[in-house]
Amino acid sequence: MNEPWVSSLEGEAVYRARVRGCLLGGALGDALGYPIEFSSLDRIRAAHGERGVTGLVFHGDSTVARISDDTQMTLFTTEAIIQAHQRERLKGIGGGWALLVRWAYERWLETQNKPGPEQAAPPQSGAPEGGLISQAWLYARRAPGNACLSGAAQMYAPDPLLALDGKPGQVNPESKGCGAVMRSAPFGLANPADAAFAMAARAAQITHGHPTGYYAAGALAAIVAYVVAGDSLEGAVLRTLRLLQRHPGHEETSAALTEAVDLAEEGSPTAEKVESLGAGWVAEEALAIGVYCALVTPSVKDALLLSVNHSGDSDSTGSLCGNILGARHGDVGLPHTWVERVEGRDRIAALADDLAAECAPSDPSKPF
Template structure:
């Protein structure tokens, strides 16, 4: 594959996730699709909302805000890149990065490590509805306590795409040899993504979807022109890999597969997207958010805009379902295919694209 195409896919995934996050963030807590329509019109929210955001200093933003979903995604990327540079196991480097994010949320900027330059970006230090599970778990880690919860919330799933994006990049090899990804064994990619999610979410359905998402994105980034059939084969392969890696979690894997198969069965349903999506769930938990993203991706495999609109217009966790859909489908269509109006109105667009390029290069560089 041409390296420029792979770079475009990595940009597409990271920026696409941020677009879905920003599109869904204003409607996340409205509580009903009827309420969304009352605010945004008959078709719900279809464009990034740049009209309602006031900054802590009293100024007004002219961009659509990202939420904690994209904030944590950027710290996942920085932590993963730090792991390589510091010779540290990925899980621990990512955990250190999450602690840095935690400090940005509680106002202790001077107390945090300075391993992640992203924490110096002012917008990253704004609280954007951080998840209670993430905050509590990271507080425990910081205090040296054993972190245990039984949460299967989607707060792990929505932030782990960078693991796949980093690992999938082709390594230079002598002519004639088979190319391979920077992390050549996809099982390692799956496990790193699961480990990153499990830092805060210990129920298997809180981290298994992260492994499956990473598996799919890894394959998509290495396929120049994936088809729906390719996508479905990656999904099936991902489930088989989960069963090998985590045989003790058979029941949870079975439940995740069941919900995903339900989502796929609804793709050709004559019912509306809102009806189909809300029959899957609300997306507050990992398995539901993943299945809802699969529905939107397959239903609108070649139409990023329609997929984004479908992924956020429901009564549940709209920013997270939008983010996961954007991460996956962005790796299909690439950055250049994302509508310009989404990119122009997205907060921190240039910073997010810069981090995507860091993942492609495999090296952290401060955005100037």
């Protein structure tokens, strides 16, 4: 059931809260999972107790919880989307979003290869002044995926007009790692579901050419778009499944999502049930785990902790779950004592507000 958008003013506030929630929730899930990303469930329980991690884990004497490449790339995606909207609004030039996203990932690649902004290559013409490339805290290599690194280095931008045909893409055609889906939520914050799906899937092909890799990215963006527009979580997933069925080669992604929905209907969540969906290293498994955890319990805290306490890619599954839950509940629905300790929180919130201001629906009573 859609939620009421009573007035234009209220609609704008709800939209802004959901954009903030999506980006901050993704960063929070990422920060919860990053310290245990490469640990088995047995090792997590041995180190943190039978329940696994029950809150943020800090590195050394730090009081800030680190984010990983998942949040880094999500932020650069957001920056590119803002640029694309500004370009169309101010100059009347549309269709350049794919190149802007590619350039954003090239800037992210600079943060992985250089020690700080002083050593980074000058940003491309038209890059935002004082943008993410100037943020020293983003110059941290946090286990980035090989496909993301090699793909961004190839400087490929997909044709935004080509249909999604279910065939392998030009770059890393065999790769369906979760590095494309974990950065794709921002497309669903700025577009209706159909457009969000198509844009996220094409942008995924900058680094990941396997059809499941790019369809999973499109599916996350569509789920976020439906939720932002007021759908329930389950309704958003079911509508996304119908959207997937229009595209050849969707079966692997659809099967994983369907399994997540069916498992959530059983209730009684456990880490072992999470692991039955896979480890999350590949796109459809990461998406399924994030969706399952978001669906199976009404508690945001419990869902986030469930999404990271398993033997797999904990930061990516936590990030996806956080994106979905944040889009549903807004930033006010996230655990504030945790959010306050997330690395880069103020900059993430400011970027979210920029996206909301630039991309808000023209009539907030009818989002998108």
